[in-house]
Amino acid sequence: MASLKELKGRINSVKSTQKITKAKQMVAAAKLRKAQAAAEAARPYAERLTGVMASLAGKVGKNDQAPRLLAGTGSDQKHLLVVANSDKGLAGAFNSNIVKAALVKARALIADGKDVEFYLIGRKGRPVIRRTFPDRIGVQFDTTQVREPGFNEAEQIADELVGMYQDGRFDVAHLFYSRFQSALAQIPTEQQIIPVAAPETAAPDSDAVVEYEPGEEEILEALLPRYLKTQIFKALLENNASEQGASMTAMDNATRNAGDLIQKLTIQYNRSRQAAITTELIEIIAGAEAL
Amino acid sequence: MALHFELVTPAKLVRSEDVHMVEVPGSEGAFGVLEGHAPFMSTIADGQMRIYKTAGASPEIITVSGGFAEVGDNGLTVLAEHVED
Numbered sequence: 408m409a410s411l412k413e414l415k416g417r418i419n420s421v422k423s424t425q426k427i428t429k430a431k432q433m434v435a436a437a438k439l440r441k442a443q444a445a446a447e448a449a450r451p452y453a454e455r456l457t458g459v460m461a462s463l464a465g466k467v468g469k470n471d472q473a474p475r476l477l478a479g480t481g482s483d484q485k486h487l488l489v490v491a492n493s494d495k496g497l498a499g500a501f502n503s504n505i506v507k508a509a510l511v512k513a514r515a516l517i518a519d520g521k522d523v524e525f526y527l528i529g530r531k532g533r534p535v536i537r538r539t540f541p542d543r544i545g546v547q548f549d550t551t552q553v554r555e556p557g558f559n560e561a562e563q564i565a566d567e568l569v570g571m572y573q574d575g576r577f578d579v580a581h582l583f584y585s586r587f588q589s590a591l592a593q594i595p596t597e598q599q600i601i602p603v604a605a606p607e608t609a610a611p612d613s614d615a616v617v618e619y620e621p622g623e624e625e626i627l628e629a630l631l632p633r634y635l636k637t638q639i640f641k642a643l644l645e646n647n648a649s650e651q652g653a654s655m656t657a658m659d660n661a662t663r664n665a666g667d668l669i670q671k672l673t674i675q676y677n678r679s680r681q682a683a684i685t686t687e688l689i690e691i692i693a694g695a696e697a698l
Numbered sequence: 699m700a701l702h703f704e705l706v707t708p709a710k711l712v713r714s715e716d717v718h719m720v721e722v723p724g725s726e727g728a729f730g731v732l733e734g735h736a737p738f739m740s741t742i743a744d745g746q747m748r749i750y751k752t753a754g755a756s757p758e759i760i761t762v763s764g765g766f767a768e769v770g771d772n773g774l775t776v777l778a779e780h781v782e783d
Contacts, residue, residue, distance in 0.1 A: 448710040562779075
């Protein structure tokens, strides 16, 4: 049985832990709102770009001179897995879920005899992936210097990926991130980003003849890297929202667990105190009777 | 009698309003868009876009870079990666 002093110490330490988790929860809730607003604001651009991509890819994509970013290299031997993680922990299983999805894919590809390389965004995924595949981590994109990954980061990542693609470092790139569904549910998602999967055209185009300047192919060529940037940007935003959501849920649980623990310890503390008092009383009474 | 004009960047919808005319720095030369323009699509060069709220008004200038312009049934949409007012 722990002494009263020990119990008091433990109660205090759990209380301060609870304060920290509660603060983190409130910060995450505020950040989540901001992240959701950012994701919302990015939607119009993505929607319009997707629409234009769909109509252009439908026209140009069928012939043989389609740009390589759209048509692929004609081989699928070398795969690049782009894994987007966060830099901070305290977000429950958020990071490990993404990494797990990437590792499953990596194992499947290796079992098929393909070459696999990792491209990591963010800090948290690195240790786990390095333990499993020590020599397959190619590039690590550092996001610790910026507070929230924004379009500039997406741009840099996309440029680097396109450069690697043109150098023949890989044939197919998959992006792993967490899709934000709600504060309670984030879904680890895999998306093929290179070659660009042309979006489906929703409805057949109207009969209006659209004039293109310079030409359809040139526009498509200029559009593809942009589309890639937007896709990565969207993934980063979703990831950010997911991280905050996961963090909020995890910290809410932690706060509640700490509360339960405090309650249990307090009961134990009161019982021990009462026992000590009772013992003392009995001693006094016994002493008085003996007189 | 107005042209619906939208300027969108990846981060947000910058403008969505009815204007008289917009002058866009197309990659093959600048072009102006008025209401009822035929469907048209062009990449844009880095440069200045002039927005005329009404005929003869002095233009509002926005610097854009990296993107393209699309003219369709619902007006002019400019998608730009970077925008400076």
